[in-house]
Amino acid sequence: MSLPLTEEQRKKIEENRQKALARRAEKLLAGQHQNTVSGSSIAAKPSQSKQGPSRHLHQDPSKSGSHGVVFKQQNPRSSSDGDQRPQNSQSFQLSTSEQAKGTWQTQEEMPTACPSHRPPNQVTLAGISPPLANSPPVVSSEQLWVYGLEQGQIQASHKTKSTPFVNTTPEPLARAKNFQEMAASSSGQPPRDPELEARMARPSTSGQNVSGSVMPRTEERLQQKSGTPLHKAAGSQQGTCIKIGDRFQVKIGYNEELVAVFKSLPSRRYDPATKTWNFSMTDYGALMKAAQHLQAVTLQPLEGAEGHVESPSTSSSSRIAAQTCLPVAPSLAFVKGQCILISRARFEADISYSEDLIALFKQMDSRKYDVKTRKWNFLLEEYSKLMERVRCLPQVQLDPLPKTLTLAFAAQLQKTSLCPVADIPEADLSKVDSKLVSSLLPFQRVGVNFAIAKRGRLLLADDMGLGKTIQAICIAAYYRKEWPLLVVVPSSVRFTWEQAFRQWLPSLSPDHINVVVTGKDRLTAGLVNIVSFDLLSKLEKQLKPPFRVVIIDESHFLKNIKTARCRTAVPLLKVAKRVILLSGTPAMSRPAELYTQILAVRPTFFPQFHAFGLRYCGAKRLPWGWDYSGSSNLGELKLLLEETVMLRRLKGDVLCQLPAKQRKMVVVAPGRISARTRAALDAAAKEMTTKDSTKQQQKEALILFFNRTAEAKIPSVIEYILDLLESGREKFLVFAHHKVVLDAVTNELERKRVKHIRIDGSTSSADREDLCQQFQLSEGPAVAVLSITAANMGLTFSSADLVVFAELFWNPGVLMQAEDRVHRIGQSSSVGIHYLVARGTADDYLWPLIQEKIKVLGEAGLSETNFSEMTEATDYFYKDPKQQKIYDFFQKSFEEDGGDMELLEAAESFDPGSGSQDMGDTLDESTLTGSPLKRSRFEFFDNWDSFTSPL
Numbered sequence: 039m040s041l042p043l044t045e046e047q048r049k050k051i052e053e054n055r056q057k058a059l060a061r062r063a064e065k066l067l068a069g070q071h072q073n074t075v076s077g078s079s080i081a082a083k084p085s086q087s088k089q090g091p092s093r094h095l096h097q098d099p100s101k102s103g104s105h106g107v108v109f110k111q112q113n114p115r116s117s118s119d120g121d122q123r124p125q126n127s128q129s130f131q132l133s134t135s136e137q138a139k140g141t142w143q144t145q146e147e148m149p150t151a152c153p154s155h156r157p158p159n160q161v162t163l164a165g166i167s168p169p170l171a172n173s174p175p176v177v178s179s180e181q182l183w184v185y186g187l188e189q190g191q192i193q194a195s196h197k198t199k200s201t202p203f204v205n206t207t208p209e210p211l212a213r214a215k216n217f218q219e220m221a222a223s224s225s226g227q228p229p230r231d232p233e234l235e236a237r238m239a240r241p242s243t244s245g246q247n248v249s250g251s252v253m254p255r256t257e258e259r260l261q262q263k264s265g266t267p268l269h270k271a272a273g274s275q276q277g278t279c280i281k282i283g284d285r286f287q288v289k290i291g292y293n294e295e296l297v298a299v300f301k302s303l304p305s306r307r308y309d310p311a312t313k314t315w316n317f318s319m320t321d322y323g324a325l326m327k328a329a330q331h332l333q334a335v336t337l338q339p340l341e342g343a344e345g346h347v348e349s350p351s352t353s354s355s356s357r358i359a360a361q362t363c364l365p366v367a368p369s370l371a372f373v374k375g376q377c378i379l380i381s382r383a384r385f386e387a388d389i390s391y392s393e394d395l396i397a398l399f400k401q402m403d404s405r406k407y408d409v410k411t412r413k414w415n416f417l418l419e420e421y422s423k424l425m426e427r428v429r430c431l432p433q434v435q436l437d438p439l440p441k442t443l444t445l446a447f448a449a450q451l452q453k454t455s456l457c458p459v460a461d462i463p464e465a466d467l468s469k470v471d472s473k474l475v476s477s478l479l480p481f482q483r484v485g486v487n488f489a490i491a492k493r494g495r496l497l498l499a500d501d502m503g504l505g506k507t508i509q510a511i512c513i514a515a516y517y518r519k520e521w522p523l524l525v526v527v528p529s530s531v532r533f534t535w536e537q538a539f540r541q542w543l544p545s546l547s548p549d550h551i552n553v554v555v556t557g558k559d560r561l562t563a564g565l566v567n568i569v570s571f572d573l574l575s576k577l578e579k580q581l582k583p584p585f586r587v588v589i590i591d592e593s594h595f596l597k598n599i600k601t602a603r604c605r606t607a608v609p610l611l612k613v614a615k616r617v618i619l620l621s622g623t624p625a626m627s628r629p630a631e632l633y634t635q636i637l638a639v640r641p642t643f644f645p646q647f648h649a650f651g652l653r654y655c656g657a658k659r660l661p662w663g664w665d666y667s668g669s670s671n672l673g674e675l676k677l678l679l680e681e682t683v684m685l686r687r688l689k690g691d692v693l694c695q696l697p698a699k700q701r702k703m704v705v706v707a708p709g710r711i712s713a714r715t716r717a718a719l720d721a722a723a724k725e726m727t728t729k730d731s732t733k734q735q736q737k738e739a740l741i742l743f744f745n746r747t748a749e750a751k752i753p754s755v756i757e758y759i760l761d762l763l764e765s766g767r768e769k770f771l772v773f774a775h776h777k778v779v780l781d782a783v784t785n786e787l788e789r790k791r792v793k794h795i796r797i798d799g800s801t802s803s804a805d806r807e808d809l810c811q812q813f814q815l816s817e818g819p820a821v822a823v824l825s826i827t828a829a830n831m832g833l834t835f836s837s838a839d840l841v842v843f844a845e846l847f848w849n850p851g852v853l854m855q856a857e858d859r860v861h862r863i864g865q866s867s868s869v870g871i872h873y874l875v876a877r878g879t880a881d882d883y884l885w886p887l888i889q890e891k892i893k894v895l896g897e898a899g900l901s902e903t904n905f906s907e908m909t910e911a912t913d914y915f916y917k918d919p920k921q922q923k924i925y926d927f928f929q930k931s932f933e934e935d936g937g938d939m940e941l942l943e944a945a946e947s948f949d950p951g952s953g954s955q956d957m958g959d960t961l962d963e964s965t966l967t968g969s970p971l972k973r974s975r976f977e978f979f980d981n982w983d984s985f986t987s988p989l
């Protein structure tokens with residue numbers, strides 16, 4: 039038994055069939071000139087025969103011989119010409135048996151909603167003249183085509199009798215439309231009327247001006263193709279010619295026959311931007327003449343154009359029909375389009391002109407016409423009514439809204455006015471730590487409400503620095519009964535998350551927080567389990583039973599379905615009960631990047647990527663497969679996401695709620711310190727507290743401790759900077775103190791080809807200003823690598839809104855000055871300040887020291903800055919008496935006169951030297967060089983806002 043054809047195979051077969059038919063039709067057109075009348079009862083006048091054999095297009099169908107007729111109403115475009123519309127062809131097939139029954143069928147599925155309605159293209163026995171009905175035509179497709187013309191001509195001549203205004207005959211290019219008329223003709227195959235033809239060739243007495251002058255070659259060819267002028271249907275498509283420079287443009291909706299005419303003109307050009315054709319004036323006469331012969335088209339001529347051919351009786355046929363109350367012939371042009379959501383309340387019909395459709399649109403109470411887009415739009419509550427009625431228009435295919443949308447907006451489809459704005463109820467947070475709840479800023483509280491209204495499955499896409507962490511912790515805490523909780527984060531911020539849980543959830547014992555550091559750790563050891571993306575893939579086996587509540591920080595890390603991290607995370611998220619995705623940049627370059635995140639939050643929305651790709655990624659079929667790298671219907675995608683899964687606020691939206699500066703302590707991974715450096719740090723710490731050490735030895739140990747700290751932090755610092763860039767941070771400052779740190783950062787940026795500048799003690803004053811300007815004016819990702827002591831004053835970097843301190847400095851005044859390179863006049867945003875703090879290093883002492891000093895200054899009214907809020911959880915630093923001793927020693931050393939200078943000099947001159955071996959140890963190769971960080975990672979930092987606000 040043969041397997042049924044797949045949808046894809048069926049499509050392919052249909053496509054090939056259409057292509058073959060198109061080739062055939064083209065051949066036929068080309069062959070018309072060679073066609074001779076064979077046994078025709080039509081006698082051509084000698085004068086006509088002089089114009090060449092192409093005039094003799096008409097054949098007697100009775101002379102034809104083959105069975106099985108396929109007649110295609112085809113869109114005769116070719117990709118090279120660029121078409122106005124997607125292909126929408128209709129095929130009509132007459133099988134031998136059907137011929138016997140005299141029934142013609144369209145191959146295209148016809149609407150079933152209106153059984154009583156018979157589309158004009160569907161010809162039945164009742165409409166066929168008795169001789170034809172009784173003896174079905176036995177003709178080849180070519181012959182049938184000609185036959186159709188003949189019949190159309192016949193009908194036209196009948197019409198000539200019934201109305202004084204019509205005295206034209208059909209022409210070849212109108213074959214498809216005339217087919218209906220052919221069937222409707224009540225006569226058999228009458229001989230062509232030579233008298234009528236002669237009349238048509240002469241200037242008309244009724245004012246019809248058929249040029250008798252010598253025609254240019256193209257015009258002649260077209261006229262030969264076209265035969266004699268044709269009367270226009272009352273509902274013919276209206277178009278105009280517009281002069282543009284030395285060319286003219288034709289403005290009209292899609293008409294396949296007209297497009298065929300366009301393509302035969304040598305000077306044709308297609309403008310994809312305006313979707314219009316334009317031509318040189320040399321083709322004007324030829325085009326107008328050919329257009330006269332198209333029944334379904336009326337082209338308004340160019341004003342004042344010389345030599346154009348006008349046929350008042352044809353060009354004004356619709357006006358005349360209206361005046362004489364003639365029944366308006368339906369437009370036969372096939373139009374195809376789609377519905378698109380344009381707001382929470384309205385949808386738009388994106389479709390080209392159809393008279394019948396416009397008439398239908400005008401029946402809708404909520405209709406609006408947008409003069410800018412030239413499209414109609416309606417309230418969602420009229421959607422079903424409109425679609426039902428559209429189904430009754432056989433020449434119209436208006437694709438509905440995707441099912442996902444109709445489900446998401448089901449309430450508005452019922453009654454739009456019921457939900458004018460999204461209604462988010464206030465969540466009951468009484469079971470969450472009051473410290474956390476009371477700290478939430480108003481917009482953060484809205485975020486938590488939104489998440490709970492969405493039953494804990496959402497993509498929180500707030501701008502960077504708006505406090506997604508505190509919101510996520512609050513949402514997760516609301517579902518605390520369903521814990522253990524899994525938190526998946528970039529490895530550089532694992533400990534920052536640990537800190538955040540300690541800070542915001544005092545009810546959670548620190549022992550219940552498990553930070554997974556190696557592949558040997560247990561993923562389920564805590565109530566809150568924090569793991570990096572990469573370790574998650576390695577620990578996949580431990581994911582059973584699955585977690586019910588999951589937070590994914592920087593969820594755009596999952597944008598590529600092919601990556602191991604994505605393959606591990608998506609199935610986990612699909613089965614989790616609550617999924618909290620966090621990202622300030624969910625898609626950095628294209629909507630396709632959103633797919634996995636949507637799939638993770640709502641697996642049923644677009645289970646197949648192709649459907650999503652077709653609608654929102656401007657999917658294109660290329661010879662080697664589908665290309666989903668584009669974008670389409672972005673406004674609709676934004677509406678869908680905001681209605682169902684995504685909440686995004688920009689900094690500007692909530693600026694009034696934000697502090698001018700938002701400081702953040704980032705605990706960088708201590709695991710990255712190599713064993714050798716660890717040993718050096720420990721030895722230095724011991725030396726500082728050894729009773730027998732001299733003061734000088736202690737000081738040397740302090741300097742060593744400070745220098746080794748710098749060295750130890752390098753891999754984490756670099757990892758953090760790269761993560762920031764990958765997360766879409768565009769411009770930021772990195773302050774460091776040791777030359778070795780500044781060098782490592784700049785080297786890495788160079789390696790990754792990230793734009794950057796560097797200002798340190800060796801930079802001349804003139805260069806400082808230039809570099810500063812360069813940074814200020816640069817577009818896209820850029821990093822300013824600055825020395826804490828050499829670039830903390832006199833420079834303005836207000837085009838950035840983030841400062842990263844790769845190293846700490848004991849003098850808070852210097853830090854504040856450095857912060858203010860960004861936070862100064864010209865800065866319109868809230869500024870983020872990230873202090874990278876490494877455990878087990880000098881930072882353990884420097885950080886509290888800085889806090890202490892600030893506190894003192896604050897109490898004395900000398901500083902407004904208060905670090906304490908963000909560092910509350912850091913009091914664990916020096917509980918050990920040994921640590922207290924070191925802290926005291928630090929304090930004493932830095933307060934002594936000259937202590938600063940000694941350290942500064944030591945830092946300047948610090949060269950790992952023999953430590954270059956140490957460096958090799960310290961710097962994690964995979965972080966610095968081996969990381970497969972592709973160049974493309976930095977190539978597409980498109981602004982997500984341009985995606986979220988496309989309209």
Ligand SMILES: Nc1ncnc2c1ncn2[C@@H]1O[C@H](COP(=O)(O)OP(=O)(O)OP(=O)(O)O)[C@@H](O)[C@H]1O
Nearest residue numbers: 477478479502503504505506507508622700701702
């Ligand atoms: N309600 C709040 N009260 C006190 N501090 C807050 C509050 N909200 C945010 N912060 C602080 O603001 C800083 C930035 O917050 P957070 O790191 O959560 O932002 P984010 O949105 O995750 O940014 P990114 O996308 O850059 O990671 C942190 O130091 C955080 O503690």
